Amino acid sequence: PRGSGSSVFSPATLHRIEQSTIFPPKFKGDVVIKRDRERLVSKGIVVPGGVGRLRWWGVLRNGRPDQKHNFIVGADIGLGRGASNSVLSIVDVNLSEEVGQWICANTSPEDFADTAIALCKWIGGLNKEPYLIWESNGIGGVFEGRIVKNRYPFIYIRRDETARRKKKKNKRGWCNTKGPDGTKYRLLMDLDIALKEGLSDKPLSKHITIHCEQTIREMESYLFNNAGTPHPAKVSEDEESTANAAHGDRVIALGLCCLALEYQPKAMIERQKQKKTNTLGERMNERKREAAKKRNRRFIY
Numbered sequence: 001p002r003g004s005g006s007s008v009f010s011p012a013t014l015h016r017i018e019q020s021t022i023f024p025p026k027f028k029g030d031v032v033i034k035r036d037r038e039r040l041v042s043k044g045i046v047v048p049g050g051v052g053r054l055r056w057w058g059v060l061r062n063g064r065p066d067q068k069h070n071f072i073v074g075a076d077i078g079l080g081r082g083a084s085n086s087v088l089s090i091v092d093v094n095l096s097e098e099v100g101q102w103i104c105a106n107t108s109p110e111d112f113a114d115t116a117i118a119l120c121k122w123i124g125g126l127n128k129e130p131y132l133i134w135e136s137n138g139i140g141g142v143f144e145g146r147i148v149k150n151r152y153p154f155i156y157i158r159r160d161e162t163a164r165r166k167k168k169k170n171k172r173g174w175c176n177t178k179g180p181d182g183t184k185y186r187l188l189m190d191l192d193i194a195l196k197e198g199l200s201d202k203p204l205s206k207h208i209t210i211h212c213e214q215t216i217r218e219m220e221s222y223l224f225n226n227a228g229t230p231h232p233a234k235v236s237e238d239e240e241s242t243a244n245a246a247h248g249d250r251v252i253a254l255g256l257c258c259l260a261l262e263y264q265p266k267a268m269i270e271r272q273k274q275k276k277t278n279t280l281g282e283r284m285n286e287r288k289r290e291a292a293k294k295r296n297r298r299f300i301y
Contacts, residue, residue, distance in 0.1 A: 008188050008222035008230045013196045022213050028052035033118040040150050044118030057211040058099025069094040070267045071125045074256035075116055075134035076249045077143045080108040088116055089253035094266045097209040109139050113146035126267035129154045133256045136173030144172055180228035188230045191255040206261055215250045
């Protein structure tokens with residue numbers, strides 16, 4: 001692990017990102033939750049204006065993200081009492097790009113979960129629903145309970161990310177453990193590498209591109225403490241939300257999306273549309289076509 005007080009994220013990488021990919025969101029709005037008779041979340045509608053808790057950098061086609069792509073939503077959960085933000089990070093898997101964020105410091109964990117589901121239903125994509133991943137520690141249990149109650153199916157099931165075969169465990173959500181061998185250390189180190197790879201024209205491994213300036217500010221505040229655990233120093237009042245101070249919430253949500261890139265594949269719709277000439281079904285159809293041609297001949301020699 002790096003020494004105490006040293007930066008978690010490469011300053012050179014952050015500087016290059018700030019100079020090349022940071023720009024204001026193209027759209028600001030909010031999510032309206034629609035419910036069914038059981039009071040479960042049935043739909044999400046995005047409207048412009050309002051408080052502007054939803055910020056979108058990506059392309060919207062007919063008022064929605066590209067439905068030929070797949071998406072990931074990562075959630076970092078706050079108490080909803082104004083001290084820190086609850087954050088949803090939205091990543092377009094096909095582009096390996098963070099295309100949106102939803103941020104609020106005053107939304108309770110259960111309402112935050114409902115918002116996450118409504119946003120997922122609005123996002124859609126080729127898989128119809130984004131892959132949802134959240135931090136399960138502490139108040140994450142309340143968030144998880146609401147996700148289960150709403151019967152949202154496409155979620156991260158805990159794995160040992162260091163194992164050769166990452167078998168699923170019987171628990172939902174990502175668990176944050178401390179220390180130089182902890183899951184938080186690995187999550188942020190993998191994110192640091194993915195950010196650097198995202199600047200390359202030909203990335204060699206998992207990569208991600210971001211556009212939010214406030215995320216850069218939070219990353220700059222991350223340092224290693226004496227125990228070797230990555231920890232954000234207190235940042236001044238968050239200019240883009242009502243939180244008293246930023247605590248690295250955007251970073252964790254983004255890091256979870258980066259982790260989930262291993263489990264949510266890119267949409268392959270164009271490849272699926274191509275004619276598959278070497279499949280058993282196609283070979284059988286070809287034989288039928290040849291037989292039909294022979295039957296239609298006037299003379300067979």
